[in-house]
Amino acid sequence: MKYFILPKSILLLLTVMVFFSCQDELTTTYTYRTMLPVYLEMSDIRARVISTEPAKPLDNPGKIYIYKDYLFINEPTKGIHILNNSNPSNPTNLSFIPIAGNIDMAVNGDILYADNYVDLLAFDISNINDIKLVKRVEDVFTHMYRHDTGEVITFKDTVITSDNPMWHREGTWFMDASMSFSSNFSAASKSYGVGGSMARFTLSSGHLYAVDESTLRVFNVENADDPNFVKPIDLGWGIETIFPFEDKLFIGSNVGMHIYDASTPSSPTRMSVYEHVQACDPVVVNSEYAFVTLRNGNACWNGVNELQVINIKDPYRPYMMEQYPMQNPHGLGLAGDFLFIAEGSYGLKSFNVSDVLAIDQNQLEFLTDQKSVDLIPGPKSLIVIGPDGVCQFDYSKPSQLKKLSCIQVSNPVNVY
Amino acid sequence: MAQKITILLFFSLFICFASLGQSKVYFNQTELGFLLGKRAEQMTGQKENRIDISFITFHGVRINPNHVIGFSVGLDQYEDISIIPIALGWRGFLGQEGKSRIFAGLDIGGGSALLEKKTETEWNKNWYEGGHLISPSLGASFPSKKGKSTLTLSFAYKHQQFSELAGTFASPGSTQIQSDDLPPGFSSFFENNYLFRSFVFRAGLMF
Structure with a gap:
């Protein structure tokens, strides 16, 4: 027994020593969140028929809008959940409107406005079980266009593992989790936005105001089912939130709170900027x-x-x-x-x-x-x-x- | 680090002496030596040699006059990285008891990074994880004149895995992306996975 095992052990050891020259190995991996660009043709998006789907579970809710006995809860970039809230002790999930690229919404009378990448959509919601798209205002949020060919760029949150220490690869952006494309629009960021590049809506005096990072876009919605784009107003950089009160608009930016006089609703004018408050400070x-x-x-x-x-x-x-x-x-x-x-x-x-x-x-x-x-x-x-x-x-x-x-x-x- | 080594040595010696009085069923092999290897190839293509310190104490039970099974613990100091190897092992002897013999051994287990410091701040976390260990060995034993203990010289190959990990926490309030690659709560993650391959030369005592 002993004479049988030992020579075998020696042989095994020698084999190991010969085949491994005792060189260490080092493998390095970097795993990080990034945003991968997704290019979409607006013509394809417009060709999709938007029809109400059965209720879906809420994943990461964005803006919440209260309309009559219903709650409209946005699922950023995906669409809008509709919940029956006639009994707040027992809200029930009714249906889901799939709207790609949707971030914000507003309800005027029985008309729901929602953004669909560069377009503004108007839905007739007078019959909540039969929601109809009544108007599409095309090419209003044009800052989303990558170039003039009708292609929009959007981003997909992705996790990438690589052995390359360069945290920036062509076509990707290294990002911190707070820069997550969809989380920018989650409920928590609504009041103190982490920096979105898409529209934020508010209604005041028969007008719909949508702000993106630098522009206030004014729509005339006196005729609720026929929204018309009036004009863009340049606000300066870093605009994030908009809050209407009476005939004024309070607009949060990175450097302060702008107060706009909206007594002429189609043409708001700046009254002052209170600089000690930042956009991430809810107001x-x-x-x-x-x-x-x-x-x-x-x-x-x-x-x-x-x-x-x-x-x-x-x-x-x-x-x-x-x-x-x-x-x-x-x-x-x-x-x-x-x-x-x-x-x-x-x-x-x-x-x-x-x-x-x-x-x-x-x-x-x-x-x-x-x-x-x-x-x-x-x-x-x-x-x-x-x-x-x-x-x-x-x-x-x-x-x-x-x-x-x-x-x-x-x-x-x-x-x- | 020297302090850690001293503590571990004292601990091991205590175990050794405490068990001296026991019957011959118990077997102990305690050795100190060097780990010789080549560092992983650098970006420049350069390959540097390394010489590190290795300490091992094996505790076993004689299952027959020529075979012992047991476990080993110790300390391997790879430059500034300390690993505590913990393994199950076997020793087999050739030759007559009481005379010079040659022996072979095999230890299979893992290395613990318990002695390595973790750092954690509000933004990031750095830590170390041990990995699997395989070490076949070959040696010779020379009994002392009094016959109680035996001097040993041994050569071994040691295959030890070890990881250095660092992660940046995701901003509070941010959403998680479901991914098997990124541990929950992190926005980025870095891993250096080392595989140390060493030739080991050790000397010590067995009884």
């Missing part, structure tokens, strides 16, 4: 004050966590009146005298803001177990967006918020 407005949350830990590096109250009684000369320390305030919403603040992982707060100089003494409720990044005070419920999905609260008593329901989302927003 809500009433007739006298703008409420802004600034927080640490996002791309804007504010260095503070606070609520600021800006006096806008004279829109030509806005100034800060008061500031209140907060924990990590994200989105906020105003309903009459009540202000609701999403405090990130800390929870959800409600305040009475009738005395803007004593907001800190008028905190009504603090739900520490409701992580939240954004909220919308709707006519029936307070819609809160967070890691739990899209939740609704009864806020008839702002001091006693009562959870009604949560819509499951497969890829919910994280608190950050």
Whole structure:
């Protein structure tokens, strides 16, 4: 036995030593997220028939729009979910309108406007079970055109593994996850956009306003089912959000908040720029004050966590009146005298803001177990967006918020 | 690093001495030596030699006069990378007990990167992972005059895998892309996968 095993072992060892010359091996791999360009012909996109599809589960919701008893929830770049919300305690998913390249929407009467890459679509939604495309306004968001041949460029989030340390390859862009093409338009970024290049919509005085990164596009929608493009207005670079109030437009940019006079709706004019607020600072407005949350830990590096109250009684000369320390305030919403603040992982707060100089003494409720990044005070419920999905609260008593329901989302927003 | 080696040596010696009084069923082989190899080819095409330190202590049970099975632990210091090899092993002897004998061995297991420091900041994370280990060996043993312990000289081939990993965290709030290649929570990921192939020369004691 022993004489049999040992010579074999020696032979094996010698073989190993001969065949491996003891040279080390090093393999290096780089794995990173990138955006791969996808080129599309508008003629192909226009040729597709858009018809309502059966309900789909919510993946990564974008803008939420409340229309009558329905919730319209955008799935960025894919389309719009329609949910029946007649009972906020039990919203039901009805159907899905597939609209490629769709980022934003607005409803005027019974007409839904939605962008479809470079075109604006108008749908008749008077019968929610029979939604019809009634008009396509072509070539309005022309900044998406790659060149004049009718080809648009869009990007697909992709993970690439390579042995090349150069993190930039021809035809790809190295990106941080925050630059994700679709996540730019997720619910969380709605109020404090991370930088989208597509339209953001708002309706005011019979006009639809759509902003992209540098331009405000005005549509006349006095005739709801017949939107007409009026003109583009140059706003300067870094425009991200638009918020209408009365006859004014509050437009968030990278460097400040622009206040536009929209009393002549077809031709808004700039009144002032409040430069101490950045686009990633969510803003809500009433007739006298703008409420802004600034927080640490996002791309804007504010260095503070606070609520600021800006006096806008004279829109030509806005100034800060008061500031209140907060924990990590994200989105906020105003309903009459009540202000609701999403405090990130800390929870959800409600305040009475009738005395803007004593907001800190008028905190009504603090739900520490409701992580939240954004909220919308709707006519029936307070819609809160967070890691739990899209939740609704009864806020008839702002001091006693009562959870009604949560819509499951497969890829919910994280608190950050 | 010297401190780590000292601690490990003391620990191993303690195990050795603690087991000295036991019956002959127990077998121990403790050796210190060198790992000789060539570094991976550099961008310039240059191939540099490396000489590293290796320590091993094997604990086994004699299943018959010529065969021992057990496990080995130790420390291999590849330049600034410390790996703790942990393996199951076999030793087989040729020759008469009590006289000089030649022996062969085989250790199969893995190397742990436990001693390597992890760093983690708000933005990124660096860490190390050990990998599989195979080491066939061949040696000679020379009994001491008192007969209690035996001096050994051995040669081995050691195949050790080791990974250096670094990742940049995805921005908070960003969506995840489902991918098997990118661990969850990271936006980019870098991996240096080393395969150390060494010729080992060691000397020590067995009893």
